[in-house]
Amino acid sequence: MLGRSALVSASSAPSENRVFVYEVEGLRQSDQTDNNRYPVRNSGTIAIQVPYSRMNEExxxxxxxxxxxVAIHxxxxxxxxxxxxxx
Structure with a gap:
């Protein structure tokens, strides 16, 4: 761990505790979306909570x-x- 003290834990980074909400439209129910923890509606938008560390992947x-x-908050x-x- 270059530049980081051994006394500082990895979870103390400010970005680790940040969570964002993605407002998403246009998701369709499919075989892939059946595996999600939330249902997908055809109309309107849904809100998905995403930790900072997974924003790009999501x-x-x-x-x-x-x-x-359509929005990130x-x-x-x-x-x-x-x-x-x-x-």
């Missing part, structure tokens, strides 16, 4: 499945906007 997966990312910002729209 973008490629969404594109491969035929989806389009930090989870805290997305949660706050959802709560204010409900109230």
């Amino acid at each position: 973008m490629r997966r969404i594109t491969r499945l035929g989806g389009r990312i 930090p989870q805290s910002e997305y949660t706050a906007s959802q709560e204010s729209s409900e109230g």
Whole structure:
């Protein structure tokens, strides 16, 4: 580990704790999407929570499945906007 102290754990990096929400449209139900932990609807957008460390991988997966990312928000910002729209 060049440049990193042995006393600092890997999880103390600020990027490790960041989670983003992808708003995705155009995902279709298929054999691949049947393996997801969430159902896919044909209409509207779905929100997928993605850790910072997997953002690039998830973008490629969404594109491969035929989806389009319409927005990316930090989870805290997305949660706050959802709560204010409900109230």
